[in-house]
Amino acid sequence: MARHSLAFIGNKALWKCVVNLKELSELLGISQTTVSRALNGYPEVSEATRKRVMEAARTHNYSPNARAQGLAMGHSRCIGHVISVRDSSEMVNPIFGDFMAGAGETYARHGYEMMLTRVEADREADVYRNLKARGSVDGIVVQAPRMNDQRLAVLDEIGLPFVVHGRASGTTVPYSWLDVNNRRAFEEAAQYLLNLGHRRIALINGLEDLDFARRRRTGFEAAMAQAGVDVDPSLMVTDDMTEGHGYSNARAMLERAEPPSAFLVSSIICALGVQRALDERGLRLGTDVSIATFDDCLSYLGNGGETPVFTAARSSVRAAGAELADMLIQRIRTPDAPQVECLWEAEFVVGTSTGPYQG
Amino acid sequence: MARHSLAFIGNKALWKCVVNLKELSELLGISQTTVSRALNGYPEVSEATRKRVMEAARTHNYSPNARAQGLAMGHSRCIGHVISVRDSSEMVNPIFGDFMAGAGETYARHGYEMMLTRVEADREADVYRNLKARGSVDGIVVQAPRMNDQRLAVLDEIGLPFVVHGRASGTTVPYSWLDVNNRRAFEEAAQYLLNLGHRRIALINGLEDLDFARRRRTGFEAAMAQAGVDVDPSLMVTDDMTEGHGYSNARAMLERAEPPSAFLVSSIICALGVQRALDERGLRLGTDVSIATFDDCLSYLGNGGETPVFTAARSSVRAAGAELADMLIQRIRTPDAPQVECLWEAEFVVGTSTGPYQG
């Protein structure tokens, strides 16, 4: 057990950056108890000594050992996030970085760290069990819930606090969630396209075992039904939301006898692929063919400015990360508080990617 | 200290998922020592008891508490990654997700977790100090090193093992790194464009306080010089690598009296923006104007297949993550081993985004 030891107590020759409570207390000639209390703001210590202690802590660069502290206090001050990778596609969700940046901001403010685990998509439950058993995290953020997701039941059973980004239709356990009103967003977007005169509208959706994708389709179908337009099932595809899939699906549809005049797409990345398919056929975006999309406000894909490129239902995934982190921390602090449910409406913005149907 | 306690030892009514070593040993009527040794594969325990112990551990869902284990052993089995956010741009690096997925794979195989911290780009050193002082991580992966990056000196000083994704020109401390040969990659790409007859070639680079961006420019300039072509400084920009910046920079250049006939771009995301600028002006990609780019092989931006869209220098950031994770674990295990330096050559692929210069 190589522990960096103090060469000379009372001398200046302290080991850089590794002072522990015991050493600090010896240095000050005060008990560990008092030092600990002084640093943690307990009232049983005079302001004079508190000042002295805090100063010493600063000059000697003391920070309590996180593991020891956690062991003593029974928590880890750590939140678990899980990257699920489907061995089939190996795709990493592009929203991941922005979501984490948002969450990380909140965590930092509350003194939490975030712990990441990568796992194959069907073994997530094992990871949760393990994180709980090892006490590695105090809570978990569940991303991309699926239809009838059994993960929530597992988390509920093992008693690990969690919040969900999205919702999981068909799950019976109670849980806190934050979601965008995906149904409504896509209904609205579809209505907008319909109002422009489009009838053959294609839906390029995410994988429909994901709950949000299913909701989006529902919204799309509702708008179409309301307008009395039949949905051509062959114009609805569900696929990984990559640029490549946007391209290939759009291309296939455009090659058909009756190509769509508008596309409703699940993400900007995917929409860029659709756009490429248009370009390839010499179709002008917003004139010959329209695209509306969902926009997660990814930081490297700005779709803002005066006139956005893409007509879109917009909701910041980064803000969602920040808010969910807050919700989880509340949940951890007050486990008996009622579950929180939070439905955000997407903002619909009109860009240059849509235009009236050209007879 | 709410600790879930065992209701009835010896009875079936064990608290789900929370058995500790002591309880397990009492359950088995064996000392903690022996149970611990049995589970950790020490030889001082008979095969019979080992079997018995391991079975009990499995049925009772026992996993050692990570913090207690870490405290006793003096490590955290945890690797730190830092998300730097420049308050100016607030951009999250889009390669982040894929890099983490690659690294996570390696970590999982070796029993490490990854810990994420978000921090403003100029306060990274503080975070490193804190991670070290609190003992939160056993090592760190440094991403996106800058010119004369002082972070490496800090890490070296505080004795926290680290590896670097990229290199930091002007740093004096020794360190292990893995980098793509960015200079060469851009030299090769520029040469390719030059061989196609292009002379007015624009460089849309990343921020040049980042080391890799500087190297890319060097490569570009070398190729131009070698071909005897003067570089027009106004055709070289350095900016955040977003789609928006790709668009706006390309647009500005295309509006000029003497627009470039080819673009050399720092990332596919950025290249998509350039492409948009071309479309807007009715310029055909690969015919009227050529684009060559760097391709990090992001999982959601496939540029593969028979004929890639973009002519590109290609190197998988995911593979880099996996390899760097391996390097760091080696470094932690054998701190006295010599530093490892690893230079990967990008693979140059020809796509449809480039074509001969149209006099």
Place this chain on the structure above:
DNA sequence: TCAATTTGCCAAAGCGCTTTGGAATTTCTT
């Protein structure tokens, strides 16, 4: 056969922190 190993197990110390239950010391009452 008896000493010398080896085998299989255990009690206890320690990792660095928090917190309980006092014990001194000071200050306040009357």
Place this chain on the structure above:
DNA sequence: AAGAAATTCCAAAGCGCTTTGGCAAATTGA
């Protein structure tokens, strides 16, 4: 001035694990 009440501090126990140093019992050697 003496007892009550704060105030200020401390020793020690405990969080759940690993590891040291030993002690019996089983095995071996001559």
